[in-house]
Amino acid sequence: MIGLIAATLRVATPLIFGTLGELFSERAGILNLGIEGIMLLGAFVGFATTYSTGSLWLGVLAACIVGIMAGLLMAIMTVYFGVNQHVSGLGITLFCTGLAYYAFRVIFGTPANPPQIQPFMQTEFLADVNILGPILRQYPLTYYAMLLVPVVWWVLYRTNFGLNIRAVGENPEAADAAGINVYRVRTISLMIAGGFMGVGGAFLTLSTLGFFTFDIIAGRGWVCIALVIFANWNPIRVLWGAFIFGGVSALQLRLQLTGINLPYELFLALPYVVTIIALTIANRNAAYPAALLKPYKRE
Amino acid sequence: MSKLRLEKAPAPAWVRPVIPLLAILVTFLITLIFIAWVQANPLHTYYYFLVAPFTSTVTMIELLVKATPLFLTGAAVAFAFRAGYYNIGAEGQLMAGAIIGSWVGVMLEGFSSWIALPIMIVGGFLGGVAWALIPALLRVRLKVDEVVTTLLMNSIIVFLVSYLLNGPWRDPVSMWPQSPDIAKSAMFFTLIPQSRLHFGFIIGIVVILTIWFVISRTAFGLKMRAAGSSAEGARFAGVNVERTILVTALVSGGIAGLAGVGEVAGIHFHLIQGLSSNLGYTGIIVATLGALNPFGVGIAALFIGLIDTGSLTVSRAMGVPVYLGQVVQATLLLVTLSMFVLTNYRLKREG
Incomplete structure (x- = not known):
């Protein structure tokens, strides 16, 4: 059981980064289907940077930067x-x-x-405490997630910035009238989102695996998009969604071993089937950001 | 102080046909960066990419072979997008068609081609329909976003194929996880002897002509386009939007399934995990480059087929990794999308 909880947290980590990123971007009104690729690129760049410099944190930083750049590209296209x-x-x-x-x-x-x-090594934190020790033994x-x-x-x-993000995602015309630079807020949101996604991908190469494979992301980015809807665009609820997916993933590993x-x-x-079911159930009450998918053009 | 700003102004008529050519030019300028990285000579690289495939019959035929599944996945995507249904699941639906094709194909041992081929084609179509069914039903009945569900279905089928190939369907003779070969009579005949160009190419052309006819010449096509441009307006005009979208989504899945049958019956003759290699996602590039127009899709599929063939030539001749082709295709998609929009604007100086 304790091992299961620890594994759940581990599996949930890249999903939390990715989903929080996607949430930022959707709250600003942009659906970012670039997530799967940005996570993959983050996983690769993080790995390659660490491989050549020997520094894991430089790898994380590089993954974050390349994610931010991909977010900027997405902003140029869509914003x-x-x-x-x-x-x-x-x-x-692609x-x-x-x-x-x-x-x-x-x-x-x-x-x-x-x-x-x-x-990365897993940190020993309160290692002597009975139950908490093994659970807190994490990367x-x-x-950080x-x-x-x-x-x-x-x-x-x-924060004011957060208010602006929600405003441009709900009603960009009104936000613009109130003096908010819609283009700039959306662009910054997409760049932050990309940074999160890049780090989420890098977690897989730099923490759990230690190497890079072509199918390393395996649809996790798409799961994140489902989790945003499941969480009803609320960051706290992202945690529950990621735990459900992580829990089912960790559980299936156990079941295989039995x-x-x-x-x-x-x-x-x-986990993917459960995601579709969870999405279907959550969708009844989903409150999509009103301006999602709608490009804003200043007249 | 004067400021530059974009102002809406429709592109003059002569610009539109030029856009794809301009996009290709810009794409190759951008991808120079990646060629420079491997210190390859850009002129040589582009020669192998774009010209060399035309210098031999073998590579020219190979271009058509590569374009064959793209006709179908491109048509599948364009068909669905025209009705405002964002089917991103062509990748999974193609694999579903391939699964049914490789299953039926083995069962048909002993039947003549006259019986085997129609069953293969119908079976593959239905496989694609089946894989498209759940997201389509969720969309029309419960308003669940089809983008997310079709993407998740793409991930799920990877595990189904892996199960079949490592479990019940594993060919005991082969070293690799693959299913047994389909019956000889279920294999698509080749159009040119000694080549890989198979019957699927004709299926592709027929499907493109058919969806052109359906979209632009039938009442259903009118309903589709109405649902695609404004669901509200269509409903107001008495169109059963849900039903229209459901049928469109399933047909789109079926068309993608045909691509899977073609790859099984015309190229591999058994099921393997890497059968698709992104053909479904590339279908989205093809549909976009073709501006969702069936004939545009045909031309775009041929061009993407050229890049696929060219990237192999480049790789063999110059040692540039074959993935350069994927980078070029994705760049072309992004550049073309931008150009379609930007040509509708002019830079104006104001203030």
Whole structure:
């Protein structure tokens, strides 16, 4: 049980980063389907940076920066040019994915064994305490993910900047009339979002795996998009959504080990099926940001 | 102080056909960065990319082979998008068609091609329909966003294929996880002897002509386009929007399923995990470059087929990683999207 909780937190970490990022962008009125690709590019850039510098934190930083740049690209497309958000988001995903694969081949060639780095160690925190010790034995980025949840809530609901974000996502015309620079707020939101997504991807290479594979994200970005709806665009509820997905994922690992005679692929697919079901249930009361998907053009 | 600002002004008529060409030019200027990174000669690279495929019959045929599934996934995406249904699930629906195709194909041992081929085609279509069904029903009945659900369905089918290939369908003879080969009579015949160009190419052309006819010449097409441009307006005009979208979504899934059958019956002859290699997502590029117009889709599929072929030529001749092709295609998508919008604006000096 304790191991299960610890594993849930671990699996939930990249989802929390990704979902909080997506939430920022959607709260500002932009659906960012670039998330899957940005997470992959973050995973790769984080890995490659750590591989060549030996510093894990530089890897995290680089993943964050490349995510911010991808967010800026998304902003140029959707905020300034007003291009269809679905298609430009997928375009960003395809671009980032292609770029990560291309760069991997350029830098590492086609190695027989994937190149490795020494990933983050799990921190021992209150290690002597019975139950808490094993649960709190986590990677540093997991702690940051948990801290980020109240921070994002505070930014969105208790700062002027957060008010502006919500305003441009709900009613950009009124926000503009009130003197808010809609383009700038949306752009900054997308850049923050990209940074989170990049770090979420890098968690996988720099913490859990220590190497990069082409299918490393495996639809986690799409899960994040579902979790935003499930959380009804509320940062605190993101945590519950990520725990459900993480919990089901951690549980399926356990169930596989108990030797229940069911194909393990069924367990692997389970979290995605649960996500669709959870999404369907949550969708009845979902309050989409009113200006989501609508490009804003100043007349 | 004078300020530059964008002002809306429709593009002159001569500009529109030029946009794709201009987009291609800009794309190749941008991708120079990635070519410079590997210190390859850009002129040589682009020569192998765009010209070399036309210098031999083998690569020209290969271009058509690559374009074949893209006709279908591009058509599937364009068809759904025209009705305002964002089917991002062509990737999964293609695999569903491939699953049914490789299953039916094995069962058809002993039947003649006259019986086997129609069953393969119908089966693959229905496979795609089945995989499109859940997101489509959730959308029309419970208003669940189809973008998210079709994407998640793409992830789920990866596990289904992996289960089949490592479990019940695993070919005991092969070293790799793959299903047994389909019956000879269920294989698509080749259009040119000694090549990989198969019957699926004709299916692609027929489907493109069919969706052109449906979209622009039938009452259903009118309803589709009405639902796509404004659901409210369509409803007001008496169109059953939910039903229209449901049918469109399922047909779109079916078309994507046909692409999967083609890859099984014409190229691989069995099911493998990497069968699709992004064909469904590339269909979105194709549909967008083709401006959601069926004939545009055809031309775009051929062009993307050229880039696919070209990236292999570049890789073989110059050692530039083949993924350059994917980077070029994605860049082209983003540039074309921007150009379609930007040509509707002029820079104006104000103040």
